[in-house]
Amino acid sequence: MAETISRWPAGRVVTLAGGVGGAKLAHGLALAGLDDRLDVVVNTADDFQLYGLHISPDLDTVMYTLAGIANPATGWGILGDTAATLGMIGRYGRSTWFWLGDRDLATHLLRTERLRAGARLTEVTAELAAALGVTARILPMCDEPVATLIETPAGRLEFQDYFVRRRQRDTVLAVRFEGIEQARITPEVERALAEASVVVVGPSNPLVSIGPILAVPGFRERLRAFHGPVVAVSPIVAGQALKGPADRMLASLGHEVSPLGVARLYQDFLDGILIDQLDAELAPAIAELGIVVKVADTIMRTNDDRRRVARAVLDLARELMGAAP
Numbered sequence: 001m002a003e004t005i006s007r008w009p010a011g012r013v014v015t016l017a018g019g020v021g022g023a024k025l026a027h028g029l030a031l032a033g034l035d036d037r038l039d040v041v042v043n044t045a046d047d048f049q050l051y052g053l054h055i056s057p058d059l060d061t062v063m064y065t066l067a068g069i070a071n072p073a074t075g076w077g078i079l080g081d082t083a084a085t086l087g088m089i090g091r092y093g094r095s096t097w098f099w100l101g102d103r104d105l106a107t108h109l110l111r112t113e114r115l116r117a118g119a120r121l122t123e124v125t126a127e128l129a130a131a132l133g134v135t136a137r138i139l140p141m142c143d144e145p146v147a148t149l150i151e152t153p154a155g156r157l158e159f160q161d162y163f164v165r166r167r168q169r170d171t172v173l174a175v176r177f178e179g180i181e182q183a184r185i186t187p188e189v190e191r192a193l194a195e196a197s198v199v200v201v202g203p204s205n206p207l208v209s210i211g212p213i214l215a216v217p218g219f220r221e222r223l224r225a226f227h228g229p230v231v232a233v234s235p236i237v238a239g240q241a242l243k244g245p246a247d248r249m250l251a252s253l254g255h256e257v258s259p260l261g262v263a264r265l266y267q268d269f270l271d272g273i274l275i276d277q278l279d280a281e282l283a284p285a286i287a288e289l290g291i292v293v294k295v296a297d298t299i300m301r302t303n304d305d306r307r308r309v310a311r312a313v314l315d316l317a318r319e320l321m322g323a324a325p
């Protein structure tokens with residue numbers, strides 16, 4: 001069905017994504033008619049090695065979501081996946097705290113094989129996504145290894161140890177991105193930013209999902225100097241994270257747990273933010289930061305919701321372009 005939104009924006013769109021929230025918005029943008037004009041820059045600082053395999057949870061969440069095969073109950077993993085392999089790993093006496101489905105394991109096997117043969121993560125991701133029929137370009141934030149480390153009262157934890165094994169129960173005292181100094185913006189991400197008319201920061205955790213992308217040397221400066229509008233969808237609604245520990249993490253690190261707190265974190269490069277109707281009263285305070293605010297229902301339960309939120313954030317970008325001199 002022809003839709004007006006498919007005529008706009010004229011160029012391509014870059015969206016920044018971490019896990020489930022960012023993947024849903026990317027899917028919404030694709031459903032809104034941008035599927036072949038969409039570049040999704042994805043956090044890879046959650047990546048880790050398990051059973052000798054390279055696992056890239058956020059890349060896979062975005063890929064499975066765009067391919068229409070994500071498990072809707074969790075947002076990650078593959079719909080209908082089974083755990084026979086994990087069961088056998090358990091029989092061998094190994095810990096199985098990270099749930100890896102049988103079909104999902106195929107992704108990790110092939111990714112690891114290609115990386116060991118010398119391919120870049122960007123190349124491997126493009127191959128896997130193309131095989132699953134994804135037309136949007138899924139771009140790792142960098143090809144170098146970066147690891148999020150969480151400082152807690154119990155000591156320094158690797159990200160998945162904090163997130164999955166210990167179920168985010170530890171207070172976060174600090175977040176570090178090990179290896180970030182060696183990370184480089186890839187030629188593919190450079191090209192995506194050069195070709196895009198809009199950048200959309202997805203509703204992902206600002207500290208551990210969007211944070212690592214912004215920390216790639218030069219990336220934040222690229223956003224500050226971006227030639228078009230940079231807009232975001234708030235991942236915090238009514239004082240709570242849509243998913244995961246972003247609310248507790250923001251609080252323990254001294255940030256306000258609200259779209260205003262999120263806007264402050266992005267203030268140096270953000271032109272506009274879409275906030276939920278439940279937070280409408282925060283609009284004037286955010287506007288005082290020089291950020292244009294649009295209020296909408298931002299909860300994404302269904303595919304229609306995803307498309308609706310994507311359209312709302314694109315409308316905001318369009319208004320900002322109209323307002324440009």
Ligand code: FO1
Nearest residue numbers: 018019046057060061076077097098099164
């Ligand atoms: N999240 C969980 O809470 N528990 C799991 O066992 C788990 C397994 C898993 C396997 C593959 C994958 O791609 C993602 C997986 N996730 C799991 C999600 C993931 O740990 C987080 O969503 C991200 O790292 C945070 O963005």
